[in-house]
Structures are given as C-alpha cells and as structure tokens.
Amino acid sequence: MTDKLLRPIEIGLTAAIVAVDTNEPVVLTAAPSDGDRLAGLPFGPFDAVSHRTFEIGLRAWVQEQSGLTLGYVEQLYTFGDRGRHARAGDTDAHMVSVGYLALTRIADTAGQPHVAGAAFEPWYRYFPWEDWRTTRPEIIEKQILPALNEWAAQPEAPNTARALARADRVRFYFGSDGAQWDEERVLDRYELLYEAGLIEEARRDGRPAALSRGAMPQLGVAMRFDHRRILATAIARLRAKLKYRPVVFELLSPEFTLTELQHTVEAISGRHLHKQNFRRLVESGALVESTGEMSTRTGGRPAALFRFRREVLQERPAPGLRVRGRR
Template sequence: MAEQEGGKRGGIDPAGRSAVVDLIAVLVAVTAGEPRVMTLDGGRALPSGPFELAHRSLQSGLRDWVEQQTHHPLGYVEQLYTFADRDRGAGPAAARVISISYLGLTREEVGRDSAQGWRSWYDYFPWEDWRSGPPAVIEKVVAPALTVWAETGSAERRHRVALAFGLGGNPWNEDLTLQRYELLYEAGLVAEAQQPRADEQGSGVPGRAMLADHRRILATGIARLRAKIKYRPVVFELMPPMFTLLQLQRCVEALGGRLVHKQNFRRLVEQQELVEETGETAAETLGRPAKLFRFRHAVEVERAIAGTKLPLIRS
C-alpha cells in the first residue's frame, strides 16, 4: 500500500504521498491567577518542529523540540488534533504540511530563561475572559461585527453566532472557544483570515494574532482543557505540590474564564476526595489562614472506574 522507505533519507515520491509533519505544542501554566501559554517569536508562534526519523515517537519528538526551544521541561502531555487544511497554513504557496498538536500542562519555573515566552492566553482571546463579567469587547466590537456578517448569511449562521457568543439570551458556554474562533475566522474578523497582509488588524477584532494556524491550535487546546477539567483531575498538573483551596479555585477560574461558587466548589473537591490535608496552613497575608492541601494521586486510578452516565441495570 505504502512504499517502503528504508534508510535515513527518503526516496523520490512520484505519487505525492509523503508529507512534512509538524509537531506543535500548546504548553499551559497558570501563574498568579492567569492562564499562560508558552510562545516563541515574540508571542507569535507556539513551540514546534518537524517530526523526524530520529524521533522515537510523536510525543518524544515533541518533547525534544519543546525542551530545545523553550528550555522548559514538559510534563503531562496529551494529543489534541491533527490539522492539514490546505489554505490554512503558512501563506498561499504553502507546502502540504500536517500539524499534529499536543496539549501540555506544567508550572512556570521561576528564574528560568524560559520565562520570556509565557503570555496570558487572553491576550489572544480577550473575549474569553468572563471573570469580571461579560467582556466589553464582545458588546462593543465582536457582537456588532459578527451580526453584520451574520445578516449576510443564512438563519443558521445567525443561530451559530448567537449560540457560540451567548447573544440573544443564550447562556455563555466557556467550552466553545474553538467554535468562536472559527466563526471569527470565517467572518474574516481575525488577522489570520486576511491572506495577503498578515500584520495589520484593520477591521478585525481585538486579540493578538499568530503565525499560520497557531492561534487556531491554541483555541483547540483551551477548549479541550476547559472541557477536561470538568471530568478528569488534570488541574493538579498546574498546581504546586501544596496549595490552598482558594488557589485551586483561582486556577480553575483562570482556565474557565468564569467565577465559581466558593462553597460549592469546596464541597465538590472534598466530596470527590481529590485532595488531602497536609496539616500545614498557608502563610498568607490576608484573612484567616487556609489549610494547605495536596492532590490525592490515588484518585487518578480510582477515577478511571467512574465514567458512566447511562441508566444501567445491575444484575
């Protein structure tokens, strides 16, 4: 089916059947209540590099590139998505490039030279941060522009816009980050959608642009992470070994871009036995001192058991 390629160098490829494969990382940390993503090139690109024969696997290839480019170790990693759209790559004459993207979770290391690359992901998606209420940018810029665009389309298009951005009485759903970005792209409101000139923001919407489809990949990562923290205890990959429940809450809020009910959040965390007390208490500056907790790693296995939602029968 596929011709063999034995050695270190590939052969001629008459059928156009081989492609360049890029590995791209969305590396996330939460620091000081801000969700941050590792970038290169002045914030315009995600860490990435081609998959090479020398790499043992996709993941190890990714690890090599990220650690080489950012000098930051890669912890928890999961695959995100594989993209290969033609007109969505690096310019009009782009080669056929396949982008295999990964989501990585870590913590920022203080005093590292990697400190340069971290940026708040809300720099790229200002409309995604609802922690201080509905972002003004939506009402002032995004909604009007999208509404104009939607008017020129079908009713279904208007419906998609209303649903994704919580317009017309619809509730906001933080998990739709990717759909929102894709809508803005379709509407030509993000810089990446303007083929020729890459840098001018023009008639677009606020939010930093990135090279090629990196911002789309970032949106994919955010969406995945926002969805995942709800059913898998992955937040802890972003926390220090010991933390207070408020710190944990702030982390979740940073990721979700929404505030949560403090008491109910604690109830949830405790009843699910996600954490255990360390016995120590935090040396805070303000308020009653909080107990310090640590993640109960045991739940990672226990949680594998859960999962269902169908009205099963016992027997």
C-alpha cells in the first residue's frame, strides 16, 4: 500500500450560524487565518475523545470560541471534495467537514461574538442576486444573465451527462424567459455560476472556465475554501424549512409583533410578502397567540405582541409558513 493511500483524513465541523439583525439576515464569519485573505465560516475540529456526537462538539467549540449559545442546530451535508482545503504541494491530512445550519438571536449574542476578527455579516453580501425584497436584483440582468447566456451557447463536453442543458438550467435557476424564480434554488444558482467560471472560487480552484476568462465579474464576496457553497446550502435549507417547520421563531424574540414576524420571514426568503395575505396565513395556521400586551418599540402606533404557540407542534406534523411572494 502506497503512502498516497495512507494519507489521513481529519473531520472538522463548519457552522453557518444565522441570525436576523434589524430585518437583515446575517451570518457569523471568522477572521482570515493562515495567510488567507478571505473570511469564512467558523470552523473547528471534532474531538472524538471529548465529544460524544458531532452536534455536542459543534455546540462546545462555538460556545468556547465565540461565546454564542446556539438554539436550533441541523446537520446539512458532508463536504469532502478533493482539493477543498488543499494547497499546491500539501501533504497534510485531507479535511472532511460536516456542515451545520445553526440559528441564534442577536439579543442572545449581546450584539457581537466574543472572538477577535469574528463578526456577523449580511448574507446578501455573498449572494446579492438572492435578495428580491424590493425588486428583481439588477445584477441578474446586467452581469449574470449575459455571462451565463454566453457560456450556455458554447458546446458542452461530449461526456457531460445532465438532465438539463445549460440554457435550460440558466432559465430555470435564474427565472429568465418567463420561468418562475424559486427562492430555494440557492445552491443550484451558486454551483451554476461556479461551473461557468463566474465567481472567484472557481478561479482559485483552477476551473478551466474561470481561467479562460479575462476580468472576473464581481458577483458577491468570495469566502475561503468552499465556505460560500456551505452557506448556500444553509440558506436553501432554511428557506425550505420555513414552509414546514416553525424555525423562524428561533430567530425572533420570545414576544414579537406580526410586522416583526413578517420582516423576518421576508429577510430569510428574500421575498416581499403582501401584508394582509401574510397575516391571514399566520392566523389560519394558528402558529401564534396574543400575549395581551402592546409594544411601542417601533416608534409608531402601539402594536399587539404575540408569541409562538407551541401546542401547534402536537396538533399537526408540518406547522410552517407556506408563503408566496408577490412575483
């Protein structure tokens, strides 16, 4: 058996820790290290001696390194593609990372994580084409679709086996030529941009489509390793979860107004929601109950305060908010 076959594998835990701050979805980023100029998601090793499960390990090192207490935690996927942590000439162990989606409340973080260089950043910095709350993002028409359509017009490799042609994937994923925008296809869109060589990570990884380009378009902020792919996976999962699990209440204060609830759902989904339709949906779903108190923190007219009605978890199997945007 050769040394190549004996190369060890290490297991790490990578967390997309999400909160909502002043109606903006934010994700905890860690400072660049080891000479890397890019920030990334918090990452820590799995210690099989100290931690019985991956989730216990994740919660422990997040608490130790950032001071944050995580609420909802869900395993996403195992990311172990060849080269995801490699540098030219590396002989170190191959790193396999178990990705997690974790939710916290900004109020629980006292505003800032307790580790130098770490900060909550708006996730639309990394995916500016995903924010449809006011209008269809200009970056799609001005930069993304022209570049993708040019790439899609090129002949594909003969051994490519995909159910959809390039042009069809561009249309379906980015909602062009009459196709509907599906907010859950965050990872599909990111991977299409990567395959077309339109994002910095593709050039860094030596993808031919990226190396053959001249100036690289500025399509969001790059992250170290494959962390933007992990974040895309987390956003897609959370957007889907909103529709059949009450995870949105993990991001809100225990007591909230219906406007705060709507703005939080809009922030995560990237969609603008019709106010009256949203309130009818909340009422028909029996997800919340009135506290009998009023809030004046908005600065306007006092608004009724609500809380999550936990009995709904025993009443039906999929208590979520099946919202639809106006577009």
